[in-house]
Amino acid sequence: MTRKPLNSLPGFNFWIKSRWPQLIIRAVLLGGFIIAILAGFLGTPVGNRNISIVAVWIAWWAALILVAVPIFGRGWCAICPIPMPGEWLQNKAVLGPSVNRNSSKVSRRFPKRIRNIWLQNAAFSLLAVFSVVILTRPIVTAWVLLALILVAIGVSLFYERRVFCRYLCPVGGFIGIYSQQAPLELRVADPSICATHKEKSCYRGNEEGYGCPWDVYPGSLTANTNCGLCMECLRTCEYDNILINLRSSGDKLPAVRGGSLDSSYKAFIMLGSAIVYSAVMLGPWSGLKDAAYQIGSLTWWGYAVGLLVVIWAALPGLFYLVTRAAHKLSPSFHNPRQIFNTHASVLVPLSLTAWIAFSLSFVFANGSYLVPVLSDPFGWGWNLFGTSNAIWTPYLSQYVPVLQTIVLTGGLFWAARKSQQIAEARNAPRQSWPIIIFCTFITVSLLWLFVG
Amino acid sequence: MENIARIAAIVLVFGASIVIVAARWVNAGGKVEIHATMPEKGGWLPDNITTQVNEPLNLRLISDDVVHGFAIGQSDLEPVDIHPGKPKDITLTFDQPGSYTFYCTRWCGANHWRMRGTITVEGDTSTTVSDEATSPLYLDLSIDLDAPHDLPELNLERVPSTELGQKLGIDPPARYLSREYYLSHTPNQAWGDLRSESFSENLNDSQVWELVALVWSAATTNQLLNVGQELYNQNCAACHGAQGRGDGVFALDASDSPELDSMGNDAVQPPDFNDPRQMYGASPALLQGKIIRGGMGTGMPSWGQILSEDQSWALTNFLWTFSIQDHKE
Numbered sequence: 212m213t214r215k216p217l218n219s220l221p222g223f224n225f226w227i228k229s230r231w232p233q234l235i236i237r238a239v240l241l242g243g244f245i246i247a248i249l250a251g252f253l254g255t256p257v258g259n260r261n262i263s264i265v266a267v268w269i270a271w272w273a274a275l276i277l278v279a280v281p282i283f284g285r286g287w288c289a290i291c292p293i294p295m296p297g298e299w300l301q302n303k304a305v306l307g308p309s310v311n312r313n314s315s316k317v318s319r320r321f322p323k324r325i326r327n328i329w330l331q332n333a334a335f336s337l338l339a340v341f342s343v344v345i346l347t348r349p350i351v352t353a354w355v356l357l358a359l360i361l362v363a364i365g366v367s368l369f370y371e372r373r374v375f376c377r378y379l380c381p382v383g384g385f386i387g388i389y390s391q392q393a394p395l396e397l398r399v400a401d402p403s404i405c406a407t408h409k410e411k412s413c414y415r416g417n418e419e420g421y422g423c424p425w426d427v428y429p430g431s432l433t434a435n436t437n438c439g440l441c442m443e444c445l446r447t448c449e450y451d452n453i454l455i456n457l458r459s460s461g462d463k464l465p466a467v468r469g470g471s472l473d474s475s476y477k478a479f480i481m482l483g484s485a486i487v488y489s490a491v492m493l494g495p496w497s498g499l500k501d502a503a504y505q506i507g508s509l510t511w512w513g514y515a516v517g518l519l520v521v522i523w524a525a526l527p528g529l530f531y532l533v534t535r536a537a538h539k540l541s542p543s544f545h546n547p548r549q550i551f552n553t554h555a556s557v558l559v560p561l562s563l564t565a566w567i568a569f570s571l572s573f574v575f576a577n578g579s580y581l582v583p584v585l586s587d588p589f590g591w592g593w594n595l596f597g598t599s600n601a602i603w604t605p606y607l608s609q610y611v612p613v614l615q616t617i618v619l620t621g622g623l624f625w626a627a628r629k630s631q632q633i634a635e636a637r638n639a640p641r642q643s644w645p646i647i648i649f650c651t652f653i654t655v656s657l658l659w660l661f662v663g
Numbered sequence: 664m665e666n667i668a669r670i671a672a673i674v675l676v677f678g679a680s681i682v683i684v685a686a687r688w689v690n691a692g693g694k695v696e697i698h699a700t701m702p703e704k705g706g707w708l709p710d711n712i713t714t715q716v717n718e719p720l721n722l723r724l725i726s727d728d729v730v731h732g733f734a735i736g737q738s739d740l741e742p743v744d745i746h747p748g749k750p751k752d753i754t755l756t757f758d759q760p761g762s763y764t765f766y767c768t769r770w771c772g773a774n775h776w777r778m779r780g781t782i783t784v785e786g787d788t789s790t791t792v793s794d795e796a797t798s799p800l801y802l803d804l805s806i807d808l809d810a811p812h813d814l815p816e817l818n819l820e821r822v823p824s825t826e827l828g829q830k831l832g833i834d835p836p837a838r839y840l841s842r843e844y845y846l847s848h849t850p851n852q853a854w855g856d857l858r859s860e861s862f863s864e865n866l867n868d869s870q871v872w873e874l875v876a877l878v879w880s881a882a883t884t885n886q887l888l889n890v891g892q893e894l895y896n897q898n899c900a901a902c903h904g905a906q907g908r909g910d911g912v913f914a915l916d917a918s919d920s921p922e923l924d925s926m927g928n929d930a931v932q933p934p935d936f937n938d939p940r941q942m943y944g945a946s947p948a949l950l951q952g953k954i955i956r957g958g959m960g961t962g963m964p965s966w967g968q969i970l971s972e973d974q975s976w977a978l979t980n981f982l983w984t985f986s987i988q989d990h991k992e
Contacts, residue, residue: 234668238675245680253684256727260748299672306668591687592723592750599749 214456241292251353255590261349262588273574284390288439297367327473331384340515343503373424390435392461405430413444420446434462470552482562483522489660541641557626564622568615579604612662623654694723699731701772707780716786724751732768736969742768757784764968776964801952812944824988828877845882850943883980891981907936907985936985951979
């Protein structure tokens, strides 16, 4: 793997280490976040005329899944406004660091047994069953956004560091696993410097910055998953030993560093929800769409149970059978759970490209809703920039199926290559065959839904 | 530095929101907002507005779900479309006190016709709209609108044709061509009267029906029928069907049981205007009465506060085009 540190770029360290740019960007985004909440409560209930829906679920989502995650990994987490008020209260400072060089006034740690992403998996699943309504009704979006920010504040007052981001945020969980594939990473330049540095200021904080808010020790960082790119360690490192690298490939495979069941399940949840959403929103089954909308009805309960069964049981169960077949085809010394967790990592690129393809289907089609909403964010009849009467225009509609095909096919090859690498690392090359067949089946199913 | 950061953060975080909410508060001055949603979700809100005679009434019409239309009954105001999330501002000025009905002109849902509201115009009460209204003809004629008027035993070989009636070369006597006769008689009564005339002795029963068609056509003009057709398409076809067969998109499904509409109100499937047995026992006065009063318990709304008298007669005349061939050229 080749790496190119960005720190050597002129002015890079200055702007990254300064607390002001990040503060200003996050404050502006928090202002937008509050506007989205107000629009949801006070604005028109018509989704495509309300900025809460258009800005959050079209503009932000497009920027996140099509640009931020594939390129910057956890770059969004670096500027996310949701934990900001909680951090301010926790640190008793807006700019910081506070006079007290401790990373936070609150010292209570999050319970060890839930220091994993099971809660994030559960939170994402909970949102998933209501997603169709969340995506279309401004007031529901407003409640969700408000709930996120209140939970983030509450947790920050009770536990140290950014517990909400690390263990609770329903979005942070999948950004974490997808960031493993990003071409951007934060790593130490020389681990030996960290090993001999007694103060461990990157983790504990000093007068230049807070100890890692993500509860990560940068010296041992080998994957992007839990690094929020908050840049505190660049500020606190007394030896300028922290680098932001451009790299030629993703994190090392879990075949080498080991996988965990909660992360595996995150991959299943993301892949399963991408399949179900595509079926509901793009498929030819109007009954399915109605069921997803009619919250509380018997059909909705059927949809909700079906969705949860698919992402929590059916897909993992099917994949378990596939990994058993892989083990039989080419036995290795790993136990079934290890094989399951390790091979599940190939679903990360597969589900990422599934989400990108799914997002392409509505981002280009609905992107033009942003134009009138900018002039009339609340649907109150304003015309701030003279664009409120702009009509809906789908963009690039003839190219979207081509793009989706390219993305999904690329995801399949990516996943297949990862599967081969895992199998080769175990000296069991034929283990990848059933996995690749499984990934091909998923890809063909998605292509059928997207392209027809 | 921390203090500067705090001030900057407050401005950046809350500045835009405060400006937006304040602008809204300023901008809302003097406008009455009327929200439109499908009747199942509330219809017009508010549905009752009071204003003063000769004072401008500034309305902001806001659709919260689908496309609705706004119009004032018995007025020359062109209907205004209200698109979801795109508020529409209009100004109304009433020069007569009274009670005005506003209603939805777009087929917004199964209970679209329930979307009505009232604008009460207060002021000099010496002359009011309601004072100017004349007594409906069906009351003057003591017609019981709810009494059955279908003719299950009607002996009719074919639907009568105005064109065939003209070919008979018989001019019905003037009393049959008077407006009073047309309005107050049913086609079946007219057939009985014409059958008893000496000039029809050599005509068979079907030919007498052609004369009835001729009499009915003489009572209207193509211009009036066009007006009636436009009103029908806008207001009636949703339930009665574009071809008058009672199969409109919002008509109660005949298989529904009990016969309740989607809001739990009594309703029946609309009649088939093409069926002479359902039409020829009704006089124009009865049909116009049903239009303006509405059919109690059938789901048929009242149009008396919305259609002018001329409009209601034009609509009545148009209804005969379904059961009389060549009624309209």
